[in-house]
Amino acid sequence: MDDLLPGFVAVEVAGAADFEGELLPAEAAHLSPRAVAGRRREFTAGRVAARRALGRLGVVGHPLTADNRAPVWPRGTTGSITHTAGYCAAAVARTPDVRAVGIDAERRTILPANVRASICLPEELEWCATRPGEDWWPAVHFSAKEVVYKLWSPIVGTWLDFHDARLTIDVETATWTARIDPRRLDTSPGAPDRFTGRFHVAPDLVRSAGVVPA
Numbered sequence: 001m002d003d004l005l006p007g008f009v010a011v012e013v014a015g016a017a018d019f020e021g022e023l024l025p026a027e028a029a030h031l032s033p034r035a036v037a038g039r040r041r042e043f044t045a046g047r048v049a050a051r052r053a054l055g056r057l058g059v060v061g062h063p064l065t066a067d068n069r070a071p072v073w074p075r076g077t078t079g080s081i082t083h084t085a086g087y088c089a090a091a092v093a094r095t096p097d098v099r100a101v102g103i104d105a106e107r108r109t110i111l112p113a114n115v116r117a118s119i120c121l122p123e124e125l126e127w128c129a130t131r132p133g134e135d136w137w138p139a140v141h142f143s144a145k146e147v148v149y150k151l152w153s154p155i156v157g158t159w160l161d162f163h164d165a166r167l168t169i170d171v172e173t174a175t176w177t178a179r180i181d182p183r184r185l186d187t188s189p190g191a192p193d194r195f196t197g198r199f200h201v202a203p204d205l206v207r208s209a210g211v212v213p214a
Helices: 016-020 037-056 113-119 122-129 137-156 182-186
Strands: 010-013 077-084 087-094 098-107 165-170 175-180 194-201 205-213
Touching (some): 037 077, 037 087, 077 137, 087 205, 098 137, 113 122, 113 137, 122 137, 122 165, 137 205
Parallel strands (some): 077 098
Antiparallel strands (some): 010 087, 077 087, 098 205, 165 175, 175 194, 194 205
16 A cells, blocks of 8 residues: 555555454454454454554554544544455554545445446546446545545545545546535535545555645
8 A cells, every 4th residue: 555655654554463463452442342253353453554554653552542433543643544355454644744644445346336326426437438348447436535535534524425526537647636526615614625646456456545735
């Protein structure tokens, strides 16, 4: 994931042992006793990787508690965690450098038509249709828009729908730009009107990332 982010962002990809790692007591308290084994493994790997990334910034031993399921980062830092089947990563940075950092990973799959429509605007679906034989581009839109939300949320503090962001993809540079619907901006004074980031498509995995500079 560090190939998609500036050098001042500390990134850690979870290894196999991290899925069976140890949670700090304050972290374990935010994991539901009813959580299934897969959820426990993903939650654990994300917290272990995030604490290791924080350690690279000199922040050691700080538990990552949760607020509405989102990590609460130590003072002076911000970050993002992503996990999908068999893959988990965390990225953190200091707030003097960035206002927000977002990462997302998804399996490269062909999404059902109803899911594509819930994620992509009509013009985005039209663009995807111009890429014959590459039916996974809606999954790239999904991943990038997940990053947009992770950048929007800590700055604005409100929900952002998939259709509130219109994505433009540059295939040659592997970058994306998301422009926020002006109607959404009318209800969120001071919110950024666009976000930018990078993406990478592998045979089995789509990864996206972005930052909002300080």
